[in-house]
């Protein structure tokens with residue numbers, strides 16, 4: 001029975017993160033080996049629980065894998081890896097079957113699953129649970145994990161850094177990962193968690209931007225940890241901005257799902273009521289891929305000095321709107337907006353980290369002993385811009401792939417060696433929490449202003465020099481004081497910012513999500529930006 005345990009003993013496999021990727025891996029491993037799942041804060045604190053629109057899969061007789069592959073690669077502006085795209089898309093129906101078996105109550109129309117539509121998709125192919133798919137998926141995965149005797153769930157643990165050969169009692173220069181040092185958020189004590197294999201599933205780095213739809217904990221921890229342990233990171237400049245985040249002075253990160261546009265919503269100039277997408281993508285209009293729509297809204301806002309644009313679905317019947325979007329309808333009513341009668345004020349906001357830790361089709365990273373899955377990775381699926389609702393799908397396919405690869409190589413995975421304890425010499429509590437707050441705010445603001453939807457080399461260089469200054473300050477601070485979750489996150493946020501800016505500076509073209517006024521054209525060849533530690 002389920003264990004929100006606290007034992008500090010070696011498990012067979014350590015999974016870091018309790019979202020879609022982490023729990024999929026844990027559930028696939030658990031019939032064979034004992035698994036420990038660690039999570040920062042609560043077990044439902046990742047992006048998975050917040051997903052609205054749904055999961056893309058070819059399920060309709062009129063749809064084909066080839067169409068889904070093509071849509072994914074058109075959105076990704078040719079930077080996708082075709083083999084990975086095929087690998088994921090062909091496994092999508094199987095992933096949906098497994099979720100149905102776990103009891104995810106997907107919407108149905110008569111006997112078939114109801115399929116909605118989102119930007120960039122040439123067919124209706126998004127399975128969903130109303131407009132709160134993520135919560136239903138997170139709950140079903142968590143219940144299955146809680147019920148499994150071989151899975152121990154340990155929330156309230158902020159992982160700090162991987163334990164590698166450098167931390168062995170008998171020093172070794174090799175780079176294998178043996179587990180992780182993690183802060184117990186309640187006691188302030190740093191624990192060692194050891195295992196034969198570690199799966200990283202820590203989600204994205206969205207909170208590096210001032211405006212983001214992502215939850216508070218999306219600070220790029222796993223990407224920064226893997227980078228420090230020697231893993232390559234790629235395409236970090238490909239930060240996705242969702243076109244339609246609610247504009248509200250009090251509620252800053254509430255997403256208005258793309259399915260609102262999929263079900264007929266129009267984007268309008270708030271003063272003239274004009275459908276401005278006709279000027280940017282007259283064929284696809286509101287259903288163009290996200291990078292195109294987000295840039296169009298950004299352009300309207302800047303050109304006309306607006307605070308927001310309007311997203312309007314009030315021309316659809318009231319029952320239809322309420323029926324499709326019950327969560328959003330309810331939330332907006334609470335804020336005084338009736339979306340069945342009024343337009344919704346929206347702005348673009350950071351939404352998804354397309355880049356991340358480089359993995360192969362078996363979810364292996366460059367570092368022996370370390371697998372990774374989900375938003376913290378760059379698998380080749382998304383290329384220069386993720387197609388809507390392909391992200392949860394990637395979590396299921398790569399979470400499963402990591403588990404199968406670990407089990408297939410189980411006999412070759414050694415038991416962890418004796419490991420040094422965490423260096424407890426930093427025992428002084430910080431007396432200047434204001435430094436952390438100030439730096440958090442500063443990073444998020446300059447990343448928004450200098451490394452946002454439209455970039456220039458000069459702005460990127462400005463951001464790079466701010467990062468250099470802050471790095472010294474944060475490292476001094478990190479070296480001097482007892483670690484806290486805020487300090488760990490700040491260090492990682494800064495590392496993620498540096499990876500984004502360095503990647504953006506290297507890309508001398510505009511492709512997908514990376515748009516720079518200095519290199520507005522597409523280069524002849526699509527190349528990943530791979531950073532090597």
Ligand code: FAD
Pocket residue numbers: 016017018019020021022038039040041042043044045046047048049050051052053054055056133134157158159160201202203204213214215217221222255351352373374375376388389390391392393395
């Ligand atoms: P997450 O679900 O983010 O989980 C990360 C886990 O890692 C958490 O448990 C967290 O606590 C843990 N963690 C992080 N750092 C540490 C640390 N230092 N130590 C220990 N644990 C740590 N995608 C779709 O496909 N369809 C959608 O409809 C959709 N809608 C979205 C709506 C919103 C508002 C957002 C923000 C995203 C949406 N996405 C959607 C994207 C999708 O939800 C995410 O990409 C996906 O859920 C990521 O899953 P994950 O398992 O990789 O990470």
Ligand code: SIN
Pocket residue numbers: 051052053054256257258259387388389390391
């Ligand atoms: C949305 O519902 O618009 C988000 C879908 C996604 O991020 O894939």
